[in-house]
Amino acid sequence: MSEPIIELRGVNKHYYPTAKRAFFSRPENAQPVKALNAVSLSIFPGEIFVIVGLSGSGKSTLLRTLNYLIPPSKGAVLFQGRELGSLTAAQTIALRREHIGMVFQSFALFDERSVLDNVAFGLEVAGMARAERHERARAMLAKVGLGDVANQYPHQLSGGMQQRVGLARALVVNPSVLLMDEAFSALDPIIRREMQSLLLTLQAESRRTVVFVTHDMEEALRLGTRIAIMEKGELVQVGAPEALINAPATPYVRHFFSGVDTSRWQMAETYTDIWQPR
DSSP, X not given: OOOOSEEEEEEEEEEOOOOSSSSSOOOTTOOOEEEEEEEEEEEOTXXXXXXXXXXXXXXXXXXXXXXXXXXXSEEEEEEXXXXXXXXXXXXXXXXXXXXXXXXXXXXXXXXXXXXXXXXXXXXXXXXXXXXXXXXXXXXXXXXXXXXXXXXXXXXXXXXXXXXXXXHHHHHXXXXXXEEEESTTTTSOHHHHHHHXXXXXXXXXXXXXXXXXXXXXXXXXXXXXXXXXXXXXXXXXXXXXXXXXXXXXXXXXXHHTTTTSOOXXXXXXXXXXXXXXXX
16 A cells, blocks of 8 residues: 555644734633644545535644644644655745645636636746746646636636636646645536536546545545545544445434435445555
């Protein structure tokens, strides 16, 4: 089995309530909010690792620790064996720019830039010449089915098309890892399924590592190589879809499968709790 590309070791993230009396003071006897509590996990190259949980379960906080947008209060985050807490600010920025891409729910496109220049933005920041970055951006737009809208602007596109632009912008720099935070949840059901299919198609071509946050178990089952269930900042269970369906660790895990057709995974003859790359 290959080595993990990302590891979390005993990661905690605690927040304190906002102080009312002084700007940087901590209220007396304030109790921390435990956004993450002793989270340890390994994510392997080439898998789609899906994080599922109710609102406030810590899934988005967990995702943002993976590229150190949210540094942990305690514990270690490692990328390819290197602890992110040991990196300088410049090294952390370079890591996000070159190795760990991110796609947000809100699209986060630049309204004043054309679709082509939105997709090419990361390459521009990296110092790539205009002709070369535009060539790569056009090729990626073609891959996501938007080759004919390169000269339009985000406000001229539908929500589904805007999210394709966001996906193309993240992928054009060819990151090792792609983080996706509720990336399709703002889309209507038909477009959402189309985006899921597109992600699976692109994944079949490139086999990059994808970490995908969602609250939708049907989406998790369709996309995930492995699924992590979160509750109140803790990992309740991690495993392949059939492992979670056939042997849910708690009633909370079982609850996520209510109303979902799980017949495809039930009573599978063999499965492993730890995904093993082929």
